[in-house]
Every structure is written in structure tokens, then in C-alpha cells.
Amino acid sequence: MFLFHGVGLRRGQVEVAAVVVFYMVAALVMVFVNKAVLISSPEIPLLFLFAQLVIAVILLHVSALLWSDKVKLPESLVDLEKIKKLAPVVIVNAVGLIFNTLCLRGVEAAFFQIARGLVLPMTIAVQALHSDEAPASQVLWASGIVTAGFILGIVPPSMSTPFSSAEATILPASAIPSSLSLFYGLLSALFIAIHVVLIKSSLPHANNSTLELAYWSNAGSALILAPFVFLTGEHIALNDLVHGTLNGESHWNWSVFLSGTVITGLFGFLLCVAGLLSVKVTSPVTHMFSSAAKSVLQTLFGVWLFNDVMTVYGNRAVSILTITSGTLYYTWIKASGAVKIEKVAEPRLAEARSKWDLEAGSESSEEEDERVQHRKESQ
Structure with a gap:
């Protein structure tokens, strides 16, 4: 039991909060550094993404060398049976990353999460199909509120009555997302939803290790x-950029590309681990709603760092308010235990957790059983 301003918190609650914050910080850094690189080098988005993945794999190998007793990588990379079982989650991860990057390249950083607004209902739908259990009505209401906020952000200001105004309808061309970028966002949302649910069912095939699954995901x-x-x-395109810069024919900012690649490679490694831990410790729906809260911060930072457009009286401001309201409602549902959130097959945390995964000390069997039971009730 932990005390925070006089309020008693279970160890499981502290772990969930720590993992969610860790995930949100890593995700925000990734989005904004990614956007900076894609602005400077829009011609090579897939090469940029490939470099990130390679750096993440290298960092996993370095971690295994430095902390060999805690970081365990796959003993064999030619285990065809394991590759076959992990292929779905790896393929979905790769395709989702591609559409994610293409979407970010075409929209403002503040608009990025809005462009992927269908990720919440898609996650709930995929989870329901996977578990054969219908979501609770309160969860659907909370999801509907958050989804409405995302839709408000997508609808052109001139159509979002009564919130539209002359100030809201005057937007620079760069602030208006293309239909193709929104389509990329839709596909990204779909693959994110599938990936979130596949993670838990794939963990047993990776020895119940989030880091081993992260390795297979990045390398694959x-x-x-x-x-x-x-x-x-x-x-x-890369060759043309390099030669153009050397010959003085272009002004490619190669330093942004190189430094951004290193930073995003590092935080991509952290984000992969954070995302896997977030889904493992919490439920897939909780993971997605923490992403919704992150989108609010992302919008505000986008306006501050990149001068992205967010009209005060337009639908984007209303979108943020609606998203926040839906997120707070869902948080209240989880905290009060008003409903039993649908359950997705997951390994028992006491057996599944590796030494690296949020281990802060030993627990008695009674404490562990109580925490597992509390998690089952909350789901």
C-alpha cells in the first residue's frame, strides 16, 4: 500500500499509473521528433522508419549485453514455429507503423490523433470479437463521447454548427488535412486496434516477456x-538529397534527419516497451483511453511547438474538450468499479512478468492473490 497526499493506493494502481505516464511521455516525444524529421525530409518516410527500427533492435542487443540477467533476447532467430505464431502481430505492427508515419507526414502534429480518431471504437469492436463478450454500456457511452470528440475535429469548421464562425472557417491550406492523409489515419487506427488485442495473445509465444516480443516486433x-x-x-531519393546538398543544389537539413533518427530510434525502443507494458498491465481499452488523453496534450504541444492551427471558437477546441470529458468519464468508471470491463485472454501477471517488468520487490502470496483478484474484478 502506498500513500499519496493521504490517499491509500494499491501497488497495482501505482504500477498502472507509472506505466501509463511512461507510455505517454515516450509517445509524445516520438510524435514531435518524428514530425520535425518528416517536415525536413518528406521524401524518405519509410527509410526513416526503417532506421528507427534498426536502432531499436541494436539497443535491445546492447541492453542484453549490459543487463544479461534481466534482458533475455530470443535464443534462436530461426525458430520457424515461433516465427509462424508471432507473424500476425509482427505483420500488423509493421503495416500499422507504415500508415502511422504516412498519416503524420500529411497532417499537423496537433491534428495527428484526430486523424486516427476511430482507434477507440475499433479497439472495442476487435476486443469484443476476440473475447466473444459485449462491452458494457458505460464503456460504450464513454467511447462514444471520445469518438464524437475526434469526429468534431475532422469535420470542416464550416459544417460544425453551432461552433463555426468566420474566424473558424479561415484556415491556411497547410492546416487542412488531405483525404489521403485521413485515409492513412483510418488504416492506422484499424491496425493499432488489432495490434493492441494481438499483443496479449502473442505474449505466451514470446516466453511471456514484453522485451522479447518487442525484439521480434522491431526486427520483424x-x-x-x-x-x-x-x-x-x-x-x-536519399542519394539525390545527399548529392544535391554536396553540390549546393538543395538545402536538405541532414542534421535534423540524423539527430531525429537517433532520438526517435531511442524513444522508439522505449515506446515499444512502454506500449507493451501498458497493454500487459492494463486492459486494451484502458491503453487506448490513455492514448486519447495523450492526444489532448499532443494538440496543445503542437500549437506551441509547430504553430499548428487550433481555432478558439472552431471545432478543434470543442474536440479537445469532448475528448477530455469522455476520458474523465471512463476514468471514473474504472476507478469506481461501476462496471466490469470486458476481459481479454491474458497470462496471469504473477507468472507472466519477467524480472525486468516493473519488478520493485517480492510480494507474499497473499498480497499477490489479492492483487490478481482485484485485477480480475476490475476487468
């Missing part, structure tokens, strides 16, 4: 992405 996604870098001609 890099292998899948490599041929597309050549098929799309991005290696030629």
Missing part, C-alpha cells in the same frame, strides 16, 4: 519494411 518489422524502401525508390 524492419525485415518487412526493407524491400519497400527500395520498391518505393527512397534509396534513390
Whole structure:
């Protein structure tokens, strides 16, 4: 039991809060550094993503060397049976990352989460199909509120009556997302929803280790992405950028690309671990609603760092308010135990958790059983 301003908190609650905050910080850094690089080098998005994945794999190997007693990587990379079982989650991860990057390239950073607004209902739908259990009505209401907020952000200001105004309808061309970018966002949302549910069912095939699953996801996604870098001609585009810069014919900001690649590679590694831990410790729906809260912060930082457009009286401001309201409502549902959130098959945390995963000390069997029972009731 922990005390925070006089309020008693279970260890499980502290773990969930710590993992969610860790995930949100890593995700925000990734989005904004990614956006900065894609602004400076829009011609090579897949090459940029490939470099991130390679760096993440290298960092996992370095971690295994430095903390060999805690970080366990796959003993064999040619285990065909394991590759076959993990192929779905790896393929979905790779495709989702591609559409995610293409969507971010075409929209403002503040608009990024709005463009992927259907991720919440899709996650609930995929989870319901996977578990054969219908979501609770309160969860659907909370999801509906959050989804309405995302939809408000997508609808053109001139159509979002009564919130539209002359000030809201005057937007620069760069602030208006293209239909293709929104389509990429839709596909990204779909694959994110599928990936979130697949993570828990894939953990047993990775020895119940989030880091081992992270390794397979990053290495496998890099292998899948490599041929597309050549098929799309991005290696030629990179060559043209380098030669143009050396000859003084272009003004490619290569320092932003290189530094951004290193930073996003590092935080991509952290984000992969944070995302896996977030889904493992919490439920998939809780994970997605923490993403919704992150989108609010992302919008505010986008306006501050990139001068993204957010009209005070337009639908984007109303979108943020609606998203926040839906998130707070869902948080109240979880905290009060008003409903039993639908359950997705997951390994028992006491058996599944590796030494690396949020282990702060030993627990008695009574404390562990109580915490597992509390988690089952909350789900």
C-alpha cells in the first residue's frame, strides 16, 4: 500500500499509473521528433522508419549485453514455429507503423490523433470479437463521447454548427488535412486496434516477456519494411538529397534527419516497451483511453511547438474538450468499479512478468492473490 497526499493506493494502481505516464511521455516525444524529421525530409518516410527500427533492435542487443540477467533476447532467430505464431502481430505492427508515419507526414502534429480518431471504437469492436463478450454500456457511452470528440475535429469548421464562425472557417491550406492523409489515419487506427488485442495473445509465444516480443516486433518489422524502401525508390531519393546538398543544389537539413533518427530510434525502443507494458498491465481499452488523453496534450504541444492551427471558437477546441470529458468519464468508471470491463485472454501477471517488468520487490502470496483478484474484478 502506498500513500499519496493521504490517499491509500494499491501497488497495482501505482504500477498502472507509472506505466501509463511512461507510455505517454515516450509517445509524445516520438510524435514531435518524428514530425520535425518528416517536415525536413518528406521524401524518405519509410527509410526513416526503417532506421528507427534498426536502432531499436541494436539497443535491445546492447541492453542484453549490459543487463544479461534481466534482458533475455530470443535464443534462436530461426525458430520457424515461433516465427509462424508471432507473424500476425509482427505483420500488423509493421503495416500499422507504415500508415502511422504516412498519416503524420500529411497532417499537423496537433491534428495527428484526430486523424486516427476511430482507434477507440475499433479497439472495442476487435476486443469484443476476440473475447466473444459485449462491452458494457458505460464503456460504450464513454467511447462514444471520445469518438464524437475526434469526429468534431475532422469535420470542416464550416459544417460544425453551432461552433463555426468566420474566424473558424479561415484556415491556411497547410492546416487542412488531405483525404489521403485521413485515409492513412483510418488504416492506422484499424491496425493499432488489432495490434493492441494481438499483443496479449502473442505474449505466451514470446516466453511471456514484453522485451522479447518487442525484439521480434522491431526486427520483424524492419525485415518487412526493407524491400519497400527500395520498391518505393527512397534509396534513390536519399542519394539525390545527399548529392544535391554536396553540390549546393538543395538545402536538405541532414542534421535534423540524423539527430531525429537517433532520438526517435531511442524513444522508439522505449515506446515499444512502454506500449507493451501498458497493454500487459492494463486492459486494451484502458491503453487506448490513455492514448486519447495523450492526444489532448499532443494538440496543445503542437500549437506551441509547430504553430499548428487550433481555432478558439472552431471545432478543434470543442474536440479537445469532448475528448477530455469522455476520458474523465471512463476514468471514473474504472476507478469506481461501476462496471466490469470486458476481459481479454491474458497470462496471469504473477507468472507472466519477467524480472525486468516493473519488478520493485517480492510480494507474499497473499498480497499477490489479492492483487490478481482485484485485477480480475476490475476487468
